[in-house]
Amino acid sequence: MATRHVSRLALDPYLRDHLIANNLTTARDVLLLSPLDLMELLGLTWTAAHQLLADVSAQISPPYSTAYDVFTQQATAEAPAPLRTGLPTLDGALRLGVPVGSITELVGPGGVGKSQLSHMLALAVAMPEALGGLGAGVVYIDTERKFSAPRLQEMVHARVAEAAAAAGPQAAHVLQPLAVQGEVLRRVAVSTPGSTEQLMQTVENLQHTVLQYRARLVVVDSIAALARTEYGNPSSSGASGSVAGGGGGLVGSIMDRQQVLGRIAASLKALAESLRIPVLVTNQVTTRIGGGGGGGPGPPGSAANGTLTAALGAKWAHCVNLRLVLQRLQERRFLKVAKSPSCANVVLEYVIGPTGLQEVPRHESELPPVLLQRGSVLDMAITNEVDYGAEL
Structure with missing residues (x-):
């Protein structure tokens, strides 16, 4: 505010x-x-x-509202609709899609599809309304230099091809991929901050940028990259389960990092609430050695008992409203709702196709049992397999 x-x-x-x-x-x-x-x-x-x-x-100053006022506002037709992900199971569980007015976090190891899903949601907003999009702008804050205009272009062509196939030969000639591609790419504003200070400045000026581009989605990919580089990583200290020590060194850096992340989260939440838009952030993972988490065989604190958890710690976990975990088990990829105020423990399998993530129809009984176990809301271990440690 x-x-x-x-x-x-x-x-x-x-x-x-x-x-x-x-x-x-x-x-x-x-x-x-x-x-x-x-x-x-x-x-x-x-x-x-x-x-x-x-x-x-x-x-x-944030105004007070009664619960009835909040309910009425959310129930009115004028209230912004959630952003559909295109994954039927997830959209159904989230009551039609990613909620507006809050922060949604994607967590997972490298190469699992977080940026793919971010591009996919950006496309869902920037596509013309005639092709199922919102015809609105997107602000994409790219801290890892992973934004790919060619990939977004490929998604546009695939979506146009699907629409042309559904429309039939009579209407197919009206759909021009190059025209749609230019329209979509011009609606996505990309910023590439190179430090946490620049990221903080970018976030503080977001309101002006969102209004300028008529944006209906803000993406931060990723929230962890700059913070972990500049302020250190707790898992690198070699401590078991948590970081111990005095007020200096790594612990002091982590405290500074949490303060900066808290300011960024507060600004993002205020923006999402005031403009009624979804804010999507991606997060990395880190290895927790010991300290619980239901690891595999081996004594506590051993490598065999390590688990992957969301990076940035418990304080950051409290800042997000919805956490979606993406993970890979052997050659299969899964998405799990790990934290939500209104959604059950939902798991779905997906593959990455021309248009982004595509859900694989599969009965729940065919899912690996480890995916159906709900972890701690604070820790949120995303898998019990230590093999992922090589991907960090």
């Missing part, structure tokens, strides 16, 4: 213009000043300066 642009505040036009002229572009910039500062900058009286601070503070 504090990052709301001054132009979107209900203020006197004279004051609004002078605030922007003095490089006070967000509510936070204004609230960091004292009444004396505002009197000097804007030529206000003491009373007017106090009133300006009170007005700005009141407009960015």
Whole structure:
């Protein structure tokens, strides 16, 4: 809320213009000043300066609503619909798709399909409405340089081909892949921050970017890459189950990292709630040695008892509303709802095709038993097989 642009505040036009002229572009910039500062900058009286601070503070403070008001808002036709993933089992479990107004996290080892699903959801938003999309913009924050315009182009061509096949020969000539491709690619705004400081600045300015591109989805791929590089990785300390020690070194770095991630999560949540859009983030995995988790045979703390868990720790896990775990068992890939306030423990198998993730119809009894066990909401071990350690 504090990052709301001054132009979107209900203020006197004279004051609004002078605030922007003095490089006070967000509510936070204004609230960091004292009444004396505002009197000097804007030529206000003491009373007017106090009133300006009170007005700005009141407009960015989260308002209270009754449970009935929340229910009515969510039930009205004007409320934004969830974003469909195209995976029938998942959309059914999530009540039609990825929820708006909250953070959805994709967790999994490298190469399992997190970026593929991110591209797929971006396409679902950017495709024209006539082809089943929302015809809206997407803001894609790419911290790992994994965004692939050619892959998005391939998905567009596959979707157009499917639509042409369904429409029949009479309407097929109307669908022009190159025109649709250009339309979709122009709707996706890509940012590539190279540090956590740049990522923080990008997130704080997201509201302006979202409004500029009429975006209905924000993707951060990935939330962990820069933070783990700059602030260290708890699993690298060699501690068993958790990191121990004093306030300096690795522990101090992790505390700094958690503080930065908390600020980023707060900004993303405020954006999602105020603009009623879904925010999708991807996360990496780390190996937990010992400390429980139901590992394989071997004494506690041994390599045979290691498990893969979502990176960034329990504090970050509390920041996300919905966690989807993608994992690979031998040659098969699975997606599991690991954390959700309203969804049961759902597992589905998928393959990666021309249009992205495609669900494999399969009865639940055919799924590996390890996938049907619900783990800790805080730890969320994504598999008990240590073989994945080589992929970290």
